[in-house]
Amino acid sequence: MADEVLDVRGLTKRFGPLTAVDRVSFAVRKGEVLGFLGPNGAGKSTTMKMITGFLSPSEGTAVVCGSDVAIDPIAVKSRIGYLPEGAPLYGDMTPRALLNFVAEIRGMSKPDRKRRIEEVIDQVHLEEVIFRPIETLSKGFKRRVGLAQAILHDPELLILDEPTDGLDPNQKHEVRTLLQKMAPDKAIVISTHILEEVDAVCTRALIIAHGKLLADGTPEELRARSSAPSSLSVRVAAAQAEQIRGKLRAMAGVGFVEIVGKVAGVAHLTVSPDGGADILARVSEFVRGEDVGAEQILAIPGSLDDVFREITQGRGGH
Amino acid sequence: MYSGRSRKGGGGIRMRNTVIVTKRELGAYFSTPVAYVFLVIFLAAIGAFTFYLGSFFSRSQADLKPFFTFHPWLYLFLIPAIGMRLWAEERKTGTIELLLTLPVSTFQVVFGKFLAAWLFTLLALVLTFPIWITVNVLGDPDNGVIVASYVGSWLMSGAFLALVACLSALTKNQIIAFIVGSAVSFLFLMAGLDIVLGAFRSWAPDWIVDVVASLSFLTNFQLISKGVIDLREIVFFVSMIGIFLFANTAIVDLKKSA
Numbered sequence: 001m002a003d004e005v006l007d008v009r010g011l012t013k014r015f016g017p018l019t020a021v022d023r024v025s026f027a028v029r030k031g032e033v034l035g036f037l038g039p040n041g042a043g044k045s046t047t048m049k050m051i052t053g054f055l056s057p058s059e060g061t062a063v064v065c066g067s068d069v070a071i072d073p074i075a076v077k078s079r080i081g082y083l084p085e086g087a088p089l090y091g092d093m094t095p096r097a098l099l100n101f102v103a104e105i106r107g108m109s110k111p112d113r114k115r116r117i118e119e120v121i122d123q124v125h126l127e128e129v130i131f132r133p134i135e136t137l138s139k140g141f142k143r144r145v146g147l148a149q150a151i152l153h154d155p156e157l158l159i160l161d162e163p164t165d166g167l168d169p170n171q172k173h174e175v176r177t178l179l180q181k182m183a184p185d186k187a188i189v190i191s192t193h194i195l196e197e198v199d200a201v202c203t204r205a206l207i208i209a210h211g212k213l214l215a216d217g218t219p220e221e222l223r224a225r226s227s228a229p230s231s232l233s234v235r236v237a238a239a240q241a242e243q244i245r246g247k248l249r250a251m252a253g254v255g256f257v258e259i260v261g262k263v264a265g266v267a268h269l270t271v272s273p274d275g276g277a278d279i280l281a282r283v284s285e286f287v288r289g290e291d292v293g294a295e296q297i298l299a300i301p302g303s304l305d306d307v308f309r310e311i312t313q314g315r316g317g318h
Numbered sequence: 319m320y321s322g323r324s325r326k327g328g329g330g331i332r333m334r335n336t337v338i339v340t341k342r343e344l345g346a347y348f349s350t351p352v353a354y355v356f357l358v359i360f361l362a363a364i365g366a367f368t369f370y371l372g373s374f375f376s377r378s379q380a381d382l383k384p385f386f387t388f389h390p391w392l393y394l395f396l397i398p399a400i401g402m403r404l405w406a407e408e409r410k411t412g413t414i415e416l417l418l419t420l421p422v423s424t425f426q427v428v429f430g431k432f433l434a435a436w437l438f439t440l441l442a443l444v445l446t447f448p449i450w451i452t453v454n455v456l457g458d459p460d461n462g463v464i465v466a467s468y469v470g471s472w473l474m475s476g477a478f479l480a481l482v483a484c485l486s487a488l489t490k491n492q493i494i495a496f497i498v499g500s501a502v503s504f505l506f507l508m509a510g511l512d513i514v515l516g517a518f519r520s521w522a523p524d525w526i527v528d529v530v531a532s533l534s535f536l537t538n539f540q541l542i543s544k545g546v547i548d549l550r551e552i553v554f555f556v557s558m559i560g561i562f563l564f565a566n567t568a569i570v571d572l573k574k575s576a
Contacts, residue, residue: 015576052419056575078421088412090342092349104338105420133349149416 003030005157005187006051010060013046013211020046022211023060028187030156033179035202035219036191039312043211044191045085048161051189052082064157078106081155083163087146091135095126095145098134102149120148123178139166147175151182158188164197176201195304209312222307231272232283233260235296241267251286253279335422339430340437343404347438352403360396360442364388368449380457385449386467386543390507390536393478398499400438401482402492404431405570409490418570428567432476432483432559439475443468463545470542473555474535478503480562487569503535510534 006028013021021043028034036044049055051062053073061068067075090098096117103113121130124144129137134145143166150158163179164172179188179201192198198205198219205222207215215222236244241259248257248271255274259267273279284297347353364385368374372384408414417427453459482499489495508514510531518527531537532554542551 049415054415054419054574058575074421074423077419080419082416082419084412084415084419086412088414088416090346090413090416091411092346093342097345101338101342102420105335105422107421 004028005030005065006189007063008047008051008060009063011047011050011057011062012059013043013050013055014058020211021050021057024208024211024213025060026206026213026216028157028189030187031184032204033183033188033190033202035198035205036189036208037193037195037198037205037308038191038208039193042209042312044208045161046211047208048082048159048189048191049084052080052159053077054084078153079156081150081153081158083146083150083160085161086165087143089134089142089145089149091133093134094131095121095134095137095141095148096130098145099149099152102152106153108153116152116154120152123151124148125174140168140171143167144171144175147178156186158182158186160188160190162192163190164192164194172197195308198304207308207311214311215307219304223304225307225311231270232280233296233298234269234271234283234287236267236269238262238265238267241269245269248283248286251279251282253282335426336430336433339422339427340434343431343434344437347400347434353438356396356400356438357442357445360392361445363392363396364446365449367392380453380459382449382453382459382464382467383543385446386471389471390474390539393475394500394503394507397439397475397478398482398496398503400435401479402486402495402499404435404483405487405566406489406492406495410492418574424570425563425567428483428563428570432480432563432566435479435483436472436476439479440472443472443475460545463543466545466547467543469547470539470551470555473542473552473559474539477506477535477555477558477562480559480566481506484562484566484569487566487573506533507535510537 004027008024008026011021011024012019024043024047026034036047038044046055050057051064051069053069053076056070061070062076063069064076065079067079069076090101093101099117099120100113103117108116121127124147126141126144126148129141134142137145143163147160147163150160164175167175176197179190182188183201183203190197190201202219204216204218206213207222215225217225234244234248241262245257245259248254248269253274255272257272258270260270261268271279271283280297287297367388368385372387374384377384405414408417418424450464453464454461481503482495485499485502486492486495489498505514511534515527515531518530522530535558538551538554541548
């Protein structure tokens with residue numbers, strides 16, 4: 001496909017008896033922002049290290065803009081901007097010196113170098129720290145320097161391993177805005193375990209656990225996979241929670257009822273439908289009829305968190 | 319996109335990347351106290367050895383023999399001190415991932431790092447010039463021998479450095495790199511003497527013993543510092559550098575598939 005920037009083909013990595021990444025395949029096109037989701041140790045970073053040529057795959061390969069990382073790693077690396085996990089940087093250098101080093105290695109001409117360094121310093125707001133050694137900077141600034149060196153050469157493919165880790169909410173927002181701004185003419189892959197980030201920037205999400213690709217779709221598609229597509233939350237008096245739970249459970253169309261919490265004499269019941277049944281009308285009628293001190297009924301849409309937990313923990317849903 | 323030249327480039331590009339890496343590494347020595355501490359200790363130690371242990375004045379000879387005699391022994395500890403960080407530090411801090419995902423080949427990085435450390439030892443050697451001036455003021459030395467000895471000393475330091483850099487690539491612990499580096503350097507230094515050869519004589523055929531003996535840094539250095547720059551000794555040290563840099567590249571590449 002013409003605008004396919006990254007094509008990952010059966011990527012596998014074994015460390016001794018452990019299979020860290022198991023036959024992962026996917027493709028990313030220009031304009032896509034792919035969220036790479038998974039619990040810690042799922043194989044996200046290992047996959048990224050193989051795409052960027054830092055680790056050699058045990059099997060499979062990755063093709064970036066037509067170049068195979070196993071055959072022509074230099075061509076692949078010149079097209080990728082990469083922020084490794086934890087944003088490792090040379091602590092003895094200043095951000096400006098580091099950016100200059102990266103720009104030189106990337107073969108940018110002197111005027112290009114000067115212009116682009118100014119641009120990225122402005123984009124990620126490094127002005128106040130450009131002459132301070134990186135080792136004296138806060139975690140947030142370090143992360144931003146790492147981001148700056150990744151976008152410096154305006155790469156076609158941007159691979160960012162937890163780009164917002166350690167940033168405060170304002171900084172997270174800035175980084176996301178920056179990614180959205182760059183998205184149309186790049187392919188971007190970010191790994192994260194912050195699910196709100198997927199909603200904020202990603203056009204597509206992959207879920208990976210134990211090295212295996214388990215789900216691939218838009219955030220909406222993934223959300224629809226939730227086993228609780230529209231459960232209800234019912235607020236009742238704590239004293240009667242157990243009794244009401246029994247009655248709700250006996251109702252047609254109700255899958256399971258869970259007491260979520262009892263605080264200050266009030267309990268919340270989560271009522272999930274069995275299959276796709278619409279239980280709102282029936283449950284609200286029941287609650288109105290009984291004098292149970294029910295004060296509120298809320299419909300809860302399927303959340304990405306639920307989907308994430310269900311998929312990565314291998315629960316098929318209730 | 320600014321990736322124009324990074325496609326399969328010619329020799330000029332390869333060398334340019336090496337030079338960029340060398341510049342950064344040299345900068346790293348001088349942006350921390352490492353460089354200054356090393357230079358001061360090196361110069362103080364070489365001075366003390368030359369004048370006290372080497373009896374520079376009381377020999378009443380216009381040469382730098384007592385000065386050069388101690389170079390191999392100083393290198394045994396000071397070269398691992400310079401070289402131990404080359405790869406171990408990158409692995410420890412994770413910057414190796416940043417470096418090796420830039421469009422450079424492994425050998426360009428290996429060579430660039432080595433070159434930075436080797437130029438740094440050249441600086442240390444150049445800073446010993448007062449002793450050369452002293453011997454010329456006090457007498458009429460054979461400056462040819464002195465030049466040959468300086469060249470030999472620098473070549474030997476390069477072989478030690480390439481060896482230590484190679485060992486540094488095996489670990490993320492600088493202390494281990496230093497200790498193993500010193501120990502292996504000692505074996506190569508003493509390869510021509512009984513302390514090492516004894517371990518081979520009992521079981522190995524004579525030709526192996528001869529090969530081991532010919533690997534001795536000390537013997538080769540002593541030959542050069544007699545003042546006859548023989549191609550054989552130069553080839554020896556240059557090949558040692560080449561072999562260890564090649565091994566260094568192989569180790570870094572192998573660790574990718576580990």
